[in-house]
Amino acid sequence: xxxxxxxxxxxxxxxxxxxxxxxxxxxxxxxxxxxxxxxxxxxxxxxxxxxxxxxxxxxxxxxxxxxxxxxxxxxxxxxxxxxxxxxxxxxxxxxxxxxxxxxxxxxxxxxxxxxxxxxxxxxxxxxxxxxxxxxxxxxxxxxxxxxxxxxxxxxxxxxxxxxxxxxxxxxxxxxxxxxxxxxxxxxxxxxxxxxxxxxx
Numbered sequence: 001x002x003x004x005x006x007x008x009x010x011x012x013x014x015x016x017x018x019x020x021x022x023x024x025x026x027x028x029x030x031x032x033x034x035x036x037x038x039x040x041x042x043x044x045x046x047x048x049x050x051x052x053x054x055x056x057x058x059x060x061x062x063x064x065x066x067x068x069x070x071x072x073x074x075x076x077x078x079x080x081x082x083x084x085x086x087x088x089x090x091x092x093x094x095x096x097x098x099x100x101x102x103x104x105x106x107x108x109x110x111x112x113x114x115x116x117x118x119x120x121x122x123x124x125x126x127x128x129x130x131x132x133x134x135x136x137x138x139x140x141x142x143x144x145x146x147x148x149x150x151x152x153x154x155x156x157x158x159x160x161x162x163x164x165x166x167x168x169x170x171x172x173x174x175x176x177x178x179x180x181x182x183x184x185x186x187x188x189x190x191x192x193x194x195x196x197x198x199x200x
Contacts, residue, residue: 013137016145018182019093033138034097041131044123045113049105050131051169053098053159062162063098063155063174064091070154090149093178097135098159100169101128128172136175145180148173 031054038052055063068087075083090096101124110117132148139146156171 009137009141013133013140014145014184014187015147016180016182016184017089017147018180019089019145019147019176019178020181021092022094022144022177022179030142030144034135037131037134037138041127041134043127044120045109047105047109047124047127049102049109049124050128051100051102052131053100053163053165054095055098056095060093060095060176061091063096064088064176066158066162067151067155070158071151090147090174090176092181093145093176095177097175097177099128099132099172099175100165101125101172102166102168103170104166104168125172132173132175139177143180144177146175146177148175150174 034052034054038050041050043049064087068084068091071083071087072080106120106124110120113120116123136146136148150173152171152173155174159165159171160167160169
């Protein structure tokens, strides 16, 4: 039976968009927690293909400046103001975690297990999603807000040159995080009837 405390912990993990700066004193503990998640997250055939980049301070700001500079070239004039406000809300956070998948690891796994090659990309994406959730949960348990963003096509090519990353690293998601400056609105739920079936 899951305890009430654990259930509350799960409930507290929300998409937080009103983010602010954190105290730098948390850096060491936060980095250790993220490394632990990366080590212990399950992956298909123990492929361990997930990769992470943590951007703090100036590098975090540069990321969102670059995303905005790329976006404003393609966003309509009617959407510019709202889009800029959204990007600014991410830039106001303390840092950003970038999630990647190493395509070379996936290619090697397909060679080793050709019978399962059709499903392997989906399985590695699922594992990356578990990693994202693990880190997001740890942030929430430490009263750190976060959300998950997907500006992959907007920024991926720039990241290779900005941080000298291997082009085998495929960007999956971006997670801005920081202090919770504004609580999220109340969450609504679809009825569980029809969403879960239990057979005994």
